[in-house]
Amino acid sequence: MTLQLTAQEKPQYAVSLIPDSLKKNVNSVLRQFTQTLEVKGPGKGRQVTRKVITALNDKADRYLMFVEYSDRFQKVDDVEINLYDEQGNYLKRYKRKDLEKVATDDGFSLVTDGKLLYGTIHSDKYPITVEYNYSISYEGFLEYDDFYPQEVDQSIQQSAYSITIDKNNPVRYKNYRCQLKPEIKEDGNKITYTWSVKNVHAYQKEAGSARGDVPKVLIAPTYFEMDDYAGNMSSWENFGKWQTSLIKQTNRLPEDRAAFYRDLVKNASSDREKVALLYKHLQENFRYVSIQLGIGGWKPFPADFVDKKKYGDCKALSNFMHAMLAAVDIKSHYAIINAGSDEMPVDKDFPQRSFNHVILCVPLQNDTVWLECTSRSQPFGVLGNFTENRNAFLITENGGVIVPTPRSKPDQNTLSSSSLVELQEDGSGKATVEIVSMGEFTDLINTYVLQADEQRKKNYLINTVGFKQPDVLKVSHSNEVKNNPVVKLEMELEKIPDFSAGSKHFLNPRIYRFWEKALPKGENRQNDYYFNFPLVQTDSTIYQLPEGYVIESMPKPASISFDLGSFSSDYVFDTQKNRLITTCRIQIDKHVIPAKIYMQAAKFFSDVIKEQQQKIVIKKQ
Numbered sequence: 001m002t003l004q005l006t007a008q009e010k011p012q013y014a015v016s017l018i019p020d021s022l023k024k025n026v027n028s029v030l031r032q033f034t035q036t037l038e039v040k041g042p043g044k045g046r047q048v049t050r051k052v053i054t055a056l057n058d059k060a061d062r063y064l065m066f067v068e069y070s071d072r073f074q075k076v077d078d079v080e081i082n083l084y085d086e087q088g089n090y091l092k093r094y095k096r097k098d099l100e101k102v103a104t105d106d107g108f109s110l111v112t113d114g115k116l117l118y119g120t121i122h123s124d125k126y127p128i129t130v131e132y133n134y135s136i137s138y139e140g141f142l143e144y145d146d147f148y149p150q151e152v153d154q155s156i157q158q159s160a161y162s163i164t165i166d167k168n169n170p171v172r173y174k175n176y177r178c179q180l181k182p183e184i185k186e187d188g189n190k191i192t193y194t195w196s197v198k199n200v201h202a203y204q205k206e207a208g209s210a211r212g213d214v215p216k217v218l219i220a221p222t223y224f225e226m227d228d229y230a231g232n233m234s235s236w237e238n239f240g241k242w243q244t245s246l247i248k249q250t251n252r253l254p255e256d257r258a259a260f261y262r263d264l265v266k267n268a269s270s271d272r273e274k275v276a277l278l279y280k281h282l283q284e285n286f287r288y289v290s291i292q293l294g295i296g297g298w299k300p301f302p303a304d305f306v307d308k309k310k311y312g313d314c315k316a317l318s319n320f321m322h323a324m325l326a327a328v329d330i331k332s333h334y335a336i337i338n339a340g341s342d343e344m345p346v347d348k349d350f351p352q353r354s355f356n357h358v359i360l361c362v363p364l365q366n367d368t369v370w371l372e373c374t375s376r377s378q379p380f381g382v383l384g385n386f387t388e389n390r391n392a393f394l395i396t397e398n399g400g401v402i403v404p405t406p407r408s409k410p411d412q413n414t415l416s417s418s419s420l421v422e423l424q425e426d427g428s429g430k431a432t433v434e435i436v437s438m439g440e441f442t443d444l445i446n447t448y449v450l451q452a453d454e455q456r457k458k459n460y461l462i463n464t465v466g467f468k469q470p471d472v473l474k475v476s477h478s479n480e481v482k483n484n485p486v487v488k489l490e491m492e493l494e495k496i497p498d499f500s501a502g503s504k505h506f507l508n509p510r511i512y513r514f515w516e517k518a519l520p521k522g523e524n525r526q527n528d529y530y531f532n533f534p535l536v537q538t539d540s541t542i543y544q545l546p547e548g549y550v551i552e553s554m555p556k557p558a559s560i561s562f563d564l565g566s567f568s569s570d571y572v573f574d575t576q577k578n579r580l581i582t583t584c585r586i587q588i589d590k591h592v593i594p595a596k597i598y599m600q601a602a603k604f605f606s607d608v609i610k611e612q613q614q615k616i617v618i619k620k621q
Contacts, residue, residue: 013129014088015054019199022155026202028053028060030151031129033159037144042169043225045138046077053154054129064121064130066099073140073226076117083121084129094119140226142298143353144171147195147217149178150203160196167191169223172234174350177215207520209527210344220352226298236351236393240400246299247334247395251323253303258327265328271364276380278324279371286320287311288374300358314358317373321360333361335370336393337405342530345391348402359387361394361403370405382412385440385533385591410534410587413439418540419511421496425546425620429496431470431511433489440533442484449487450477461489466513468493503620508612509555509569509582510541515608525598531591543580548620551580555614562604563597564589569611580616 018029031052039045053063068076081094099119121130147161163171171193173182182193195217203214222234231242253261264281265274289311300315303323312320318334325332338346339357346354362369372378372387388408394401416436423429437445448460457475461467472492477485497505515537519529545551551573560567569584586608593601 012088013052013054013084013131015056015086015127015129017088018054018157022157022199022201023056025204026153026155027057028055028063028154030154030156030159032157033161035145035160036162037164039141039163039165039169039221041166041225042221042223042230043138043140043228045141046135047138048135049132051132052129053132054127055123056127058126064123064128065118066094066120066132066134067116067118068134068136070115070117073138075137075139077135077137079117079132079134081119081121081133082131083123084131085125086127088129094121141221141224142226144219144221146219147180148215149180149195149197149217150200150215152205152214153202155202156197156200158196158198159200160194162192162194163219164190164192169221172220172222172350174218174347176218176347177213178217180217182217206522206525206527206529208529210342210530211340212344213527218347218350218352220350233351233353235400236348236402237399239351240393240395243298243334243336243393243395243400244397247319250300250302251319251326251334253307253323253327257304257307261324261327271330272367272369274328274330275325275362275364275369275371278321278328279373279380282317282321282324282373283376283378285310286317287376288313288317314374318358318360318371321371321373325362331363333363334395335359335361335405336395337387337390339386339390341385341532343390345389345404346393346402348391355393357387359383359392359405361392382439384408384443388533389591408439408534408591410536410589413441413533413535415441415535415537417512417538420542420544421511422544423496423505423507423546423549425549427495427497427500427505429493431489431491431493431496433491433511435487435489436484437487438484441535445485445487449475450485461512466516467491467511468496498615504552505549505618507543507616507618509571509584509614509616510539510612514539514584514612515567515586515605516612518605518609519593519598519602522598522602525595528595529593529598529601531588531593533591534588536585536587538585539583541582543582543616543618545578545580545618546620547578549578549618550621552617552619554580554616555611558611560604560607560611562600564593564601565604567604567608567611571616580618582616 013031022029031054032050034050035047037045037047055061055063066081070076079096079099083091085091099117144163145161150156165171167186167189170191180195182195185192205214220233222232224231224233229242229245232238261278265277268274268277286306287310300319301312303320306312306316306320322332322334335358336355337357337359338355360371360373362371369381370383372383378384383405385408388405390405391402392405394403414437417433419431419433421429421431435445449457452460458473462469470491470493474490475487477487497507499506554571554573557570558568565586565588567584567586569582572581574581
């Protein structure tokens with residue numbers, strides 16, 4: 001049935017009505033965003049959303065998709081989606097019955113009660129405008145949506161977000177990278193907060209910045225309720241008391257199992273050794289499986305359930321590790337954290353549910369041990385870039401407290417390579433390379449070399465590491481160095497020099513690209529730049545020259561540095577053995593480069609790359 005609209009009802013969605021300035025350098029425009037949340041109680045409310053987006057071209061296809069999540073605490077009610085052409089003429093309507101509803105599959109949950117309601121709009125003509133109208137009913141609150149006064153790569157004509165709530169339960173808010181103030185109106189015992197913006201250009205997110213490093217208004221409740229568990233989020237201490245109410249009675253083991261774990265560590269000479277033994281037991285006998293039912297997204301399954309089933313998610317495994325430690329009289333703390341290599345620390349001054357993971361903190365007499373309880377391969381006491389350098393929400397007997405997780409150090413993530421290149425007169429030759437890794441580098445080696453198929457392995461070595469295409473490649477490994485893999489590459493190559501001219505060969509300083517990561521241009525950088533992790537990388541390469549060949553020229557030793565890193569190289573020719581030995585080392589002290597020294601860092605990496613591009617010239621006598 002065709003929808004007939006009167007002149008007064010016809011939406012003004014013609015693309016010509018968008019100011020030209022808002023269409024520059026973007027693929028979409030947010031025409032109208034109106035979201036109103038009515039909080040009827042700490043655990044009950046309804047949110048109504050109207051969102052109109054014009055996709056200017058097919059690069060904005062992701063906005064032609066409706067996706068919302070439902071579970072026992074939130075339910076998507078009415079949905080209507082309308083489609084309009086470039087002139088603003090109505091094309092088509094989609095209702096809730098036209099959408100797909102599927103159980104959520106996150107790839108690791110054994111069972112979940114969540115559902116996704118989604119629909120995709122296909123278009124072969126642009127610009128096109130889509131209008132989304134829908135509402136969500138809540139039967140539990142732990143968080144409110146934040147407000148984004150600017151969108152990444154999307155301009156905004158009009159955007160407004162309102163929350164109406166009881167005056168005795170005020171909304172808390174804090175600006176990040178913006179100076180936006182809400183309009184506040186009172187009506188009897190109700191108070192309404194409204195944040196709004198108009199005609200805003202897109203936020204150009206800088207390459208390498210953290211995922212959440214964008215302008216926003218952080219918004220959170222004071223009083224909340226989930227599954228009849230009422231809480232107060234006005235302070236981390238109070239929020240932690242709510243979390244304590246969820247985990248109490250779940251973190252103790254039956255006496256017979258507690259006795260089993262006491263016996264397991266009876267010969268340990270220290271508390272640290274006991275923790276290490278129990279962590280090893282966890283890694284060897286338990287696996288990560290998520291079960292998301294009811295309040296299971298926040299409440300762990302009991303420790304005795306995990307002990308019997310031998311599986312659990314991050315909450316359950318961390319809670320179980322806590323119970324094992326309690327059985328041997330070692331105190332530990334459930335630690336909630338925001339995980340991800342490009343995540344910023346949560347704001348320690350603004351209590352908010354900003355987390356997606358749980359780890360465990362074990363404060364010993366002379367040290368504090370942090371444990372990643374979901375990994376079967378993570379070394380004892382090492383978190384890795386997934387959760388290091390963050391603010392963890394520790395649950396203590398007195399409530400919650402924010403504490404920093406360890407800062408990763410360069411010498412925890414090392415990659416050392418040594419190469420012997422036997423060069424023939426025609427430029428062909430053999431190369432033997434040994435690579436020793438530690439920390440995050442070991443994960444990369446395991447993923448892309450040891451566990452990869454032959455084609456993926458070769459692609460990684462050539463396209464990412466930068467080896468020349470080998471005619472023959474053999475990869476082997478051993479675990480001779482501190483339980484870390486020593487990878488051996490044996491290659492035969494038709495051409496090793498970068499190029500040749502007559503009897504001269506022009507060689508790169510190393511058989512692969514030691515470092516080629518330049519930073520993006522950014523004279524007025526606003527965001528900090530994120531590396532994956534701090535590191536130390538070294539290389540030693542021996543070029544065994546063909547008989548009768550000598551060095552005509554070689555680079556001079558280099559020493560380059562900036563506030564958070566250093567690079568050095570050296571070149572030595574052994575005349576007796578007729579071989580050239582090149583060495584180099586780079587160290588990055590921290591994985592975050594502050595914006596204020598970004599240009600200094602950019603010059604450093606540029607200079608390192610220039611050093612790598614120099615040529616060694618050998619010639620026949």
